[in-house]
Amino acid sequence: MKRSVLSLLTFICVFGQLSYAQQKTRLTGNWEFLRQDIGGIWEAVRPVTPGNPESVPVWQKVTLPHCFNARDAVDPDVNYYQGPGWYRTQLDIKNPYANGRILLHFEGAGQKTEVYVYTTKVGAHLGGYDEWTVDITQAVEDFKKTDVCQKRFKGRIPVEIRCDNSRDLETIPSQLSDFNVYGGLYRYLNMVYVPAVSLDKIFASAQTDKEGKLGELQVKARFYNPANNFAADGLIKLIDPQGKVVANKTFQLNNLTGDISIGSFQLKKPKLWSPIDPALYTVEVSVKSGDQVDVQTEKVGFRNFEFANNGPFYLNGKRLLLRGTHRHEDQAGVAEAMTDSMMHQEMQLMKDMGVNFIRLGHYQQSRIILNLCDSLGILVWEEEPWCRGGLGGEIYQNQAKQMMTNMIEQHFNHPAIILWGLGNENDWEGDFPVFDKEKIRTFMKTQNDLAHRLDPSRKTTIRRCDFCKDIPDVYSPSIWAGWYRGLFTEYKSTSEEEFKKVKHFFHAEWGGDSHALRHSENPDKALSIIKAGTGTDERLGDASLYGGAARASKDGDWSESYICNLFDWHLKEQETMSWLTGSAFWIFKDFSTPIRPDNPIPYMNQKGVVERDLTPKESYYVFQSYWTEKPMAHIYGHSWPVRWGDAGEEKMVKVYSNCDNAELFVNGKSYGVKKRNSQDFPAAGLRWMVPLQAGSNDIKVVAHKGKQTVTDQISQQYQTEKWGKPAKIVIEKVKDENGEATIQVKLQDIKGVPCLDAVNWIAFSLSGDGTLIDDLGTSRGSRKVQAYNGRALISVKTNNGKSVVGVQSPGLPTAFINL
Incomplete structure (x- = not known):
């Protein structure tokens, strides 16, 4: 029966938004967790007597999102846990829709998951990074009819979830990957109420002509309709970035099967989406079936892009140099279980550094991250987790196909996405007896x-698999100039050689590790033993700290000083490469990995420009000086408290700035004005040779960009005393506030002179009432760490009690401090 459009519009106006607002609830609280398997599902729900010692196992209270490996991923003494874990809760379910459905919507759970309502299994999923839902409607209705529901659970619904990240060669990603394959409900879990007929997915394809003068929007819908209703009416609204409805269209359907085209629009001179102005339109789709309405919204952006044949990248008809980085879902203290606020902080830091592109390595990431990329104006390469190891059998390949399908369908509408990644380092063998390239x-x-x-509008890509480089639209070879192979001065020539081999070139992954708070007076010393002209690609064993050819990753000092020079050189060269589509350095934030136990922070990949807790390293400001417009100036050495050298020796002071010129003052004396020139390496010409005085030195810079002025200043000690080898450990409390005490350890020689180049291993321990703040994977939050310039820091929660902190270093007497 044909329904009146006026009636439909009136119903939506009055009830639609209210119904939509009530549909979805995040399930964050009232959870218990058990990090082991159980004998059977009954063990998760059987009655227990409080205080009964036979009531085992013991569950702990947690809040979602939650990861099995929040701490042990960077525990220096054990391998991270891989196995099953259980979650349980009780839900108060009140579906507002008559004959509606109750769904559990998982934004991601690692890695194999089973879902139960009381003792009934209601769903399962393979794959740790794509979204999925479980319909629990029937199981809930059945359980509500039981005496157990009313008598024991008082009408609440018990839900149990088993997650498992056990090793399995027939699943992706490979355990050979350079990141942890985490377990747990580490992304948000939602309870969703929907009508009998609801929108499962909206596919909104927004395109423009090459000039951006005409926009076209095609909208398709997929329905969730388990009762097999056959008719629905609907309305599509297109709302511009200012909130004005610029187009609307009604539709009537007599078939709700498959992906159905429900409307299209043409828009003259749409507001274009770009990194500078990420203008987002809203597509609102309302569907009415019977007397119930389902309303969903999606954000879209009108833009067009092109990878020119043997040339650069264009967005909306203009060349755009893609200035990129990479991201893993990993954070100090929580591992993969990052909250909204953590993700917002991380992505804003990227934007503030000048990033306009990101590769999400090496798996589909949270919808929150994609939404932030849309709103901040960060273009995206997102990829499926086919990473290293070779190729498995039917189960393996079906999982890869399904995860590729889910990734593209679930993130189809995001204007930020331009590239779908097919895999990563698929030339890396090891998981199977046979490695068959064909x-x-x-x-x-x-x-x-x-x-x-699935998506004809975007391009495909892979990184580092030369025997497949002709298959995707865009290819990224392995170029690690100055880290795993060769010298960083070989970057441009190597890139030009690789550029000529493919039609569409991009450079993903470059950079190197830096141990935060470690600095060097001679950071390029190791380069003298590295042979140039032998290639800059990463090869088997190059990540090892032992054996093989001389390379910065093994023979360098891992200082922030060296990595700043490496980044500085790459960035100044990229400004002269007119043919370059862009690059993405590896990686924005330090992250944990099971294959690097011997790094200065064990089990950490330290290639980030911020630490695992988002504390910026000095290199963050190198990028900011090249990539941002807002005036900034940063004196190198904010985290370098003591420099060293001979009395009267001139030392280089570097300033990273995007300003036109800068003047340096040391101890109140001006050392002149320097003009910025990006091609004047290092620090774009903003460097001064100045004599530092023994003891304290106050350093200040005043920089100008047009009529704007910015300043920065630091204070550094200058040590002229020479030292021998470390002979003793000196401990001091350097801070005590808000219930936390910060301890600093210094290594001194036999005469008590600080050993400012010492890199000894230091191990902290604690006895007493306090709690060591460790297992964070940061320079200040690890109980086993290499010294940075002969020192190390850690903090302790005092818990209003007494504690003793012990410090050990091989070959040195153990030292203690009372708190």
Whole structure:
């Protein structure tokens, strides 16, 4: 029966938004967790007597999102836990829709998951990074009819979830990957109420012509309709970035099967989406079936892009140099279980550094991150987790196909996305007895075709698999100039050689590790033993700290000083490479990995420009000086309290700034004005040779950009005393506030002179009432760490009691401090 459009509009206006607001609830509180398996589902729900010692196992209270490996991922003494874990809660379910459905919507759970209502299994999923739902409607109705529901659970619904991140060669990603394969409900879990007919997915394709003068929007819908209703009416609204409805269209359907085209629009001179002005339109789709309405909204952006053949990248008809980084879902103290606020802080730091592109390595990431990329104006390469190890069998390949499908369908509407990644380092063998390149090529073609079929509007890409580089639209080879191979001065020539080998070139992954708070007076010393002209690609064993050819990753000092020079050189060269589409350095934030136990912070990949807790390193400001417009100036050495050298020796003071010129003052004396020139390495010409005085030195810079002025200043000690080898440990409390005491350890020689180049291993321990703040994977939050300039820091929660902190270093007498 045909319904009146006026009636539909009136109903939506009055009830639609209210119904939509009530549909979805995050399930964050009232959870218990058990990090082990149980004998059977009954063990998770059976009655227990409080205080009964036979009431085992013991569950702990947690809040979602939650990761099994919040601490042990960077525990220096054990391998991180891989196995099953259980979660349980009780839900108060009141569905506002008559004959509606109750869904559990998982934004991501690692890695194999089973879901139960009381003792009834209601769903399962394979894959730790894509979204999925479980319909618990029937199980809830059945359980409500039982005496157990009313008598024992008082009408609440018990839900149990088993997550498992056990090793399995027939699943992706490979355990050879350079990141942890985490377990747990580490993304948000939602309870969703929907009507009998609801919108499962909206596919909104927003495109423009090359000039951006005409926009076109195609909208398709997929319905969730388990009762097999056959008719629905609907309305589509297109709302501009200022909130004005610029187009609307009604639709009537007599078939709700498959992906159905429900409307299209043309828009003259749409507001274009770009990194500078990420203008977002809203597509609002309302569907009415019977007397119930479902309303969903999606954000879209009108833009067009092009990877020119053997040339640069264009967005909306203009060349754009992609200035990129990478991201893992990993954070100090929580591992993969990052909250909204953590993700917002991280992405804003990227934007403030000048990033306009990000590769989400190496798996589909949280919808929150994609939403932030849309709103901040950060273009995206997102990829499926086919990473290293080779190619498995039917289960393995089906999982990869499904995860590729889910990633593209779930993130289809995001204007930020321009590239779908098919895999990473698929030339890396090891998981299977046979490594068959032709089979890998065949499956890579299958995935490439699948991606193009699901989304013809975007390009495909892979990184580092030369025998497949002809398959995707865009290819990124391995170039690690100055870290795993060669010298950083070889970056441009190597890139030019690789650029000529493919039609569409991009450079993903470059950079190197730096141990936060470690600085060097001679950071390039190791370069003298590294042989140039032998290639800059990463090869088997290059990540090892032992053996093989001389390379910065093994023979360098891992100082912030060296990595700043490496980044500085790359960035100044990129400004002269007119053919370059762009690059993405690896990685924005330090992250944990099971394959690097010997790094200065064990089990940490330390290639970030911020630490695992988002504390910026000095290199953050190198990028900011090249990539941002807002005036900034940063004196190198904010985290370098003591420099060293001979009395009267001139030392280089560097300032990273995007300003036109800068004047340096040391101890009140001006050392002149320097003009910025990006090609004047290092620090774009903003460097001064100045004599530091023994003891304290006050350093200040005043920089000008047009009529704007910015300043920065630091204070550094200058040590002229020479030292021998470390002979003793000196401990001091340097801070005590808000219930936390910060301890600093210094290594001194036999005469008590600080050993400012010492890199000894230091291990902290604690006995007493306090709690050591460790297992964070940061320079200040690890109980085992290499010294940075002969010192190390850690903090203790005092808990209003007494404690003793012990410090050990091989070959030195153990030292203690009372708190």
